[in-house]
Amino acid sequence: MSRFLPFIGRQYEDSIYGARVMILGLSHYGDPEDAYPEFTRDVIDENAYSPGNRFFTLLTNLLRLSKDAPDDTERRAAWEQVAFYNYIQDIVGITSRISPTPEMWDEARQPF
Template sequence: MNTIVFDPWIGSRYESENHFGRRVLVLGESHYGDVSEIRPTFTKEIIKRLGQDERCAFFTKVSKVLLDFDADTYISDSQRSDIWEDVAFYNYIPSFVSEDARVRPNSEQWASAQMPFKQVIDILKPQFILVLGKELGAQIPKVDPSIQVCVIQHPSTGFSYEEWNPVFQKALSVAVNG
């Protein structure tokens, strides 16, 4: 039984010939909004609009991490948009956490996320998962040991490129070079 509520974003180069040489899944924590907005295409629409078409601080920071840009390096609109074609993106919590941002998932929401997450992993078959947030990293179930998992600080809370870009780059290097 399919329990996926929000279909993941899958970039056009996710499967092959991408920037990373691996299938990279970027794992966010949750969406927020009015329950009347829940639909399977919601995540795809958000990445297209806020990751590619508009400048949104969260998605711009994630783009800069993926490209190993520091705080002082400007990311062009085309660079920001293009990097999302190289990855898949999925938010772990399969419901809106709240109508407002910065609300934490409750225990039922964390528990309800495990099965859809496992289904997404089975479908996408990522080789590398970039987890956006330490608490999220502590909540996700174990994945196949062949999948490299890298947990970094959530980009919206006191994020430091100096601290977290090297963590991502080192983990990615291990995944690519074995």
């Protein structure tokens, strides 16, 4: 069961990479009320398009094949080429470094 809709960039179908690229993350962290369908898309909007989140900056640089700090335009351009989906479809906990439960792993297989 998918609880969170994937983020799909506007250029995903016709990406500069010559193939569709999906970034598969592990899970979301936050409050239980964050478990709404648009949460993944909101996380991308709030974190991938501007500096400040190390995880998304590293992914942006990987997509750009660059170690230079991207500006906001470069960030947006990189993320418009890809899709992003978290495998575990539950809020795992308030902070990172909390492992998904065995039940969460079992449920995550269902969409596949």
